[in-house]
Amino acid sequence: RKEVEQDPGPFNVPEGATVAFNCTYSNSASQSFFWYRQDCRKEPKLLMSVYSSGNEDGRFTAQLNRASQYISLLIRDSKLSDSATYLCVVNIRNSGYALNFGKGTSLLVTP
């Protein structure tokens, strides 16, 4: 079983819509959680870290449920420029170890 699982999508939504992505992770020792964004044929870039208390950055809200080992990302008022693949990422220990990436959820925002 893969350590980080995401619905691959694609999610096709109109501009202005609200869309939510979910992710589950299998290792209860996971310590750090992130959402990265990857545009087509580009490198991943950090979108936001995810904290237990939940956090918001503009139109983006991330939530973490440690008991259920579940992470979510909510995008409000979708823009065309939000079209990308969103990667759920987990780090097992806060000791510089590797990031475990989900395969990503593809989002296409249409006019």
Add this chain to the structure above:
Amino acid sequence: GAGVSQSPSNKVTEKGKDVELRCDPISGHTALYWYRQSLGQGLEFLIYFQGNSAPDKSGLPSDRFSAERTGGSVSTLTIQRTQQEDSAVYLCASSLVGQGSNEQFFGPGTRLTVL
């Protein structure tokens, strides 16, 4: 400032040849990571450096893969006797210190094609 750079950006090689991929991390970043991304797959961890030492090599898929880092900066990933299944995008990332909570900055990757 300059980000993570990788070279070459594309590499086409024949099965059985050796290849070297280079990564220049962000200046001052002590931690360096190699990942690969195969078509339709998520990023797969290969190896992690803290300074010049590699405390975690657990992701290297076989003994044909090796990596080194010199001067706490540039890293080279070497693949010997390449196979078609080695075809992928090889991504390098660096972070300020070896802490999982620190953001990893990725380079643009080297797209390797083994014919």
